[in-house]
Amino acid sequence: MGIFCILLSGLCFTGMNTFVRLSGDLPTMQKVFFRNFVAMIFAFVMMVRKKDSFRPKPGNMKYLLIRSVGGVAGMVGNFYAIDRLDLSDASMLNKMSPFFALVFSAIFIKEKVRPKQAIAIVVAFLGALCIIKPTFANANLFASVCGFLGGMAAGGAYTCVRYLGLRGENGRLIVFFFSAFSSATMLPFLLFNYHYMTWQQWATLLLAGACAAGGQFSITAAYTHAPSREISVYDYAQVIFAAVVGYLVFGDVPDVLSFVGYAVICGMALWMFFYNRKADGTAPAKKV
Template sequence: MTFAIDRKYLGVAFACASYGIYSLTYATVKWLEADYSLWQLVFMRSVVMLLITLGVSHRGTASAAIYSPQRRSMGFRGVLQFLSMACFFLAARELPLSVVTTLYCTAPLIIVVLSVFVLGERVHGYRWLALLVGIVGSVLAANPGGALSPVPSLIALGSGVFWALTVVYTRKSGAQDSSAAQLLVTGAVFTLGSGVLMTWQTPTTLWQWGLMIALGAQIYLAQYCFLEACRWAPASIVGPLEYTSVVWSCLLGYLIFADVPTVQLLIGAGLVCASGVALALSARGGSRACAA
């Protein structure tokens, strides 16, 4: 029993690390997107991630991924994740980022619902309450305003739906293959998809080359931590911890872009933190869904 609880907390730690690194990746993309297309940045980070994965993996990982009985499942998971990212940035072209973020933050609620019906995980009443507090905090932090455009709004909501499906699907099949094999397949999907859509512009400085390479290292660490989080903790815990991304975004926005957070944003971030801590501590409740 003690081991099961420790496993859940290990999953929580991996999840928090993953979402923090993802936020750093978004900040790096924002820094570079003024000069380069989004799809070129995604392509570069995917290629670097593939090279890192091959370099640190055991011999035979590529063959294991190619001949795995779960290769179609891993490929499908990669497609879901790619669609989530594509929907997010397509919606961000038409809507304020705060609105897109608010609609995307419906993903944790969808994850909890799917984890009950798809994975058979038990979610107690107080965890639903903590989840709703996190949603309220996300709305306050994003501070949406103005009329919403129907089609872009549906696309932004689709980003949350696709991410929720990614989390639940990873939890359902993630323990059947190594994290390295899953990273290889996901990286291949992202490389192929972004390679078809990108327009290439050669970086002019070593600093820009370095940032693009850093994107690959960041996404490798973020994906690895995410896969390990889904391996050790229930999806209904891993998903809601994504609310911590709001806190990371506030901190990175202040340090890198000098964005001073408002009082409303700080209140929302506080609710987000409270929700995440409550959901993490609820691992003591003894849910058996984390059994391998």
């Protein structure tokens, strides 16, 4: 179940990123608002249909807030990078989030990280540097750093999702709370810096929001049903989806260093996945 959910989330988030970029030259905050507002409506309707409570379980409010702050920061960084980098570059920098989720899970919820896993995290960081290319000659350096920091923030958010799942919180409430929080956070930026949108831009942002809702529900289900070490490798399927869509839709062709970075990060993810299977003696995902 966890594997299926995380693959589905990759497809949905690739669709979201594509529609966000197709929406054109709009402020990042405006894109974030509409993406989350649509997702909030989807989550609200699903909660009403399921007759879910909108009240978090005792003690979970602070973790919902932390998850939401991290999610907003991650999304702003990701959207900023999407508008300025190749789609696959932006997606790969955001896919540093599983490595950060592993680190944060070890620190805050005491999920064990073995020495070889720590090595994989360090090497993956070096792979990210190949994509970022931290030199003053890189005109997209700031966008690359924003994408990387967005991945870090998203990793923290997914750690909170995992912890909330362990505490028995409803996944639909997690999605609704995050979407409502991020919409409220972005509203002042929208009011003071609103840019007129054509009907095509309205359509692309509505589709981005619909894809985001599917992605949020899928990834929330994945991280609440399985530890990050069991499913994180499958999250990298999104980079493949993004590379194909980026080439077909936008004509994106990453440079050699970016491909080296992809290979390093994906290689470390695969190595960590198979190492975990061997060390734990378990199947790649839990049945639920």
